Amino acid sequence: MSSTLRGAVELGYACVLLQDCAAAYDPADHEASVRLVHSKNHDFGRVSDSTRLGRALAGSTVESLSPPTIQK
Numbered sequence: 601m602s603s604t605l606r607g608a609v610e611l612g613y614a615c616v617l618l619q620d621c622a623a624a625y626d627p628a629d630h631e632a633s634v635r636l637v638h639s640k641n642h643d644f645g646r647v648s649d650s651t652r653l654g655r656a657l658a659g660s661t662v663e664s665l666s667p668p669t670i671q672k
Contacts, residue, residue: 602633615645
């Protein structure tokens with residue numbers, strides 16, 4: 601997922617990684633990728649989840665779009 605995200609950013613897209621909609625063979629690799637996207641000052645995009653996306657699409661408030669807690 602990191603390569604795809606980087607490619608999209610290089611093309612000028614504002615990206616959002618839905619952490620519960622992406623996976624890796626090894627869960628540790630998934631967590632590392634999520635932390636990388638989250639830690640790069642949003643250069644690779646933002647991290648969120650499908651619940652927050654659903655709320656945003658349903659017209660919920662901006663508070664529902666706050667980033668989820670990233671486990672370290």
